[in-house]
Amino acid sequence: MTILNKDTLAIIMIGTTHVVDMGGKSAFIHYETTDRAHLLLPDGTRFHGLWTLQDDGYKVEWQDGPTGSWKLDHTPGAIDYVDAAGIVRGRILRIDFGDPESLRGLTWLRSDAEQA
Template identity: 40%
Template sequence: MIITDHNALNLLLTGSTHYLTTEPDKEAAIYYTTPTEAHMRLPSGVQWRGSWRLTPTGYHVDWTGGPSATWQIDAEPGRIVYRDAEGTERGVLTRLVPGDAEGLAA
């Protein structure tokens, strides 16, 4: 089920660090600092800061010095995945931790 409810997305994203498996043995971390700011560390170690906003089908993020992308969060019992604008699975949520667990905003 694609989560489109803005209250649910704000609750799930804002103030939490999401850990995503993007390919075997590769993990990205994303911290959604506020309802408009996010920080990400890619599996390569590259870090980005950007702005994000809710959309009718999920949310959109613009990374400073990086790409812009539209995302959907797809949840089913026992599994949450990130999907791109075309619906392709791009990452599996492995952990959701309250706060800036990786110090990405520091």
């Protein structure tokens, strides 16, 4: 068991989408920038929020949703999402570059200049 540190997390998170197995169904988490993230849960619920890297994980605050602290735990052949209580909540199935699921939306938290 190895909890991934901030430097490693930055490489595998910023600008990518994690496809996460949550009990046989997939969730999609797009880490758009160093502070913006987007989530699509298996039931179709979408969240947009702000996230920050920590020394050994990250924190996320979903707009109109929950706030949480997460760690990514690496074992040979797997990376698991671990919640603040130490419970594994999902396993990464793959990491895609960019936003192939179009989670970002068009106008979330963007200034007029960014939207143009």
